[in-house]
Amino acid sequence: MTLIKSHLLQTKNVSFSISHHLQNVMCLVGQSLVFSEASELLLKTLQIDVSGTQIHRVCNYYGHLVNDLIEKDLKEYIPKLSELDKSDNVYVMIDGSMLYTRDEDWKEIKLGRIFKDSKVIPISPKRTEVFESVYVSHMGSVNDFFPKLERHLIDCPNKVIIGDGAKWIWNWVESNYPGSTQILDFYHAKEKLVLFSNYQFKDDDKRSEWLNTQVQKLKDEKIEDVINTLKKLRSRNTKAKEYKDKAINYYLEHEDRMLYKTYRDKGLMIGSGPIEAAHRSVLQQRMKLSGQKWTRSGVNSIANLRCYKKSDAWDIIESIIKAA
Numbered sequence: 001m002t003l004i005k006s007h008l009l010q011t012k013n014v015s016f017s018i019s020h021h022l023q024n025v026m027c028l029v030g031q032s033l034v035f036s037e038a039s040e041l042l043l044k045t046l047q048i049d050v051s052g053t054q055i056h057r058v059c060n061y062y063g064h065l066v067n068d069l070i071e072k073d074l075k076e077y078i079p080k081l082s083e084l085d086k087s088d089n090v091y092v093m094i095d096g097s098m099l100y101t102r103d104e105d106w107k108e109i110k111l112g113r114i115f116k117d118s119k120v121i122p123i124s125p126k127r128t129e130v131f132e133s134v135y136v137s138h139m140g141s142v143n144d145f146f147p148k149l150e151r152h153l154i155d156c157p158n159k160v161i162i163g164d165g166a167k168w169i170w171n172w173v174e175s176n177y178p179g180s181t182q183i184l185d186f187y188h189a190k191e192k193l194v195l196f197s198n199y200q201f202k203d204d205d206k207r208s209e210w211l212n213t214q215v216q217k218l219k220d221e222k223i224e225d226v227i228n229t230l231k232k233l234r235s236r237n238t239k240a241k242e243y244k245d246k247a248i249n250y251y252l253e254h255e256d257r258m259l260y261k262t263y264r265d266k267g268l269m270i271g272s273g274p275i276e277a278a279h280r281s282v283l284q285q286r287m288k289l290s291g292q293k294w295t296r297s298g299v300n301s302i303a304n305l306r307c308y309k310k311s312d313a314w315d316i317i318e319s320i321i322k323a324a
Contacts, residue, residue: 016058018050020322023058026050027317030059031305034289062321063301066308069320070148077320078151079134079313081116089117089181089268090156093275094149094169097283099139102293109139109299112149113278114156120269130274135282135307139299142168150176162272164188165250170257184257185272190215192247193226199240200233221261227251282310 016023025046029038035052042048069077084090096108115133123129134152138145153159159180163169165188173182193214201207217226230248235241251258260270286306287299308317 016054016061018054018058020324022048022050023062024318024321026055026058027062027305027321028309028314030055031063031302031309032286034292035059059305060298060301062317062324063304064297065320065324066304066317067300070151073151075151077316079308079311079316080152081114081134081156082132084116084155084157086157088156089158089160090153091115091117091120091269091274092149092153092156092159092161092180093272093278094161094163095272095275095279096166097279099283099287099299100293101139101299102295104296107139107296107299109137109283109303110142110145111275111279111283112136112145112152113275114149114152115274117160117267117269132312133274133278134311134313135278137283137300137303137307139296139303142172146172146176153177160268162269162275164272165254170254181263181268182257183263183268183270184254186218186260186270187272189218189251189254189258192243192250193218196230196240196243196247199243200236202236218258219260219264221259223251223255223258278310282306 018026025042025048026038029041032038033041035056038055039050039052042050066077081090091114093113094110096110098106099109101107113133113135115130119132120128120130136145136149136152138148159177160183161169161173161177161180162183162185163173164185170182173180193211197207197211201210214226214229217223217229227248230244233244235244263270283303283306287294287302305317308314
């Protein structure tokens with residue numbers, strides 16, 4: 001008896017009276033397209049008449065089953081990076097974005113992206129592309145999200161964790177991976193200066209000159225100079241004062257994570273662009289379309305399927321469907 005069948009004996013098994021192959025196809029198109037469009041695609045291309053509701057039910061079932069298998073630590077059903085060695089730096093990027101839900105209006109879904117530095121390939125002098133990633137998502141408590149993420153980090157030797165200023169991220173890092181390389185996303189750090197300068201300077205040239213100088217100081221690890229410069233400036237208005245205070249407090253809190261010159265000299269990334277791109281391609285492209293309202297269960301089911309697809313691990317979903 002497979003581990004999946006053993007698990008299903010303890011849960012409510014659902015019989016769809018549909019072949020395993022068609023269930024796989026329904027999951028594949030359902031995680032990619034709105035269910036009604038997936039139904040239309042199957043009818044027009046394969047002459048298979050299944051309703052959007054049927055596709056919805058099959059996707060929800062297997063997306064939820066993935067959660068159950070992960071929680072039981074069945075490692076053969078968890079996507080993995082290609083073989084790791086002790087020299088590999090593994091990036092861990094975490095962020096949240098908002099989806100519209102039926103009962104709770106806008107609600108945050110958390111996403112993690114894990115990839116090796118050896119898979120970050122230069123495409124042009126100013127552009128790189130990540131060619132292998134593992135994705136993990138969850139709408140709900142961080143106490144449920146982080147265990148899903150941590151299962152992928154057990155064999156990662158050198159963790160490089162990049163995030164914005166969200167306290168829930170750095171509290172987790174400090175508690176669980178204090179020896180990791182911790183990097184505050186450079187563009188969030190820069191944004192604090194941009195917001196302040198927009199209210200502080202009326203003259204565009206003066207604002208641009210001041211901003212460029214301070215941004216260069218950030219890159220050169222002269223954080224104290226930036227903080228002192230901000231403190232010495234007399235705020236022109238209440239908004240400027242508000243954003244000045246926010247910038248100072250932000251830099252003081254994360255100063256140890258802003259060693260940008262050191263990071264760059266080691267060949268490390270300092271920006272969280274890959275996780276922001278992942279929110280668009282993994283989640284929002286399918287789940288943030290006009291008129292969509294999700295249940296929390298529905299979000300997590302479809303997001304699970306999309307994470308496996310984008311992690312190039314659809315063969316695991318196929319094996320789950322065949323064994324169910």
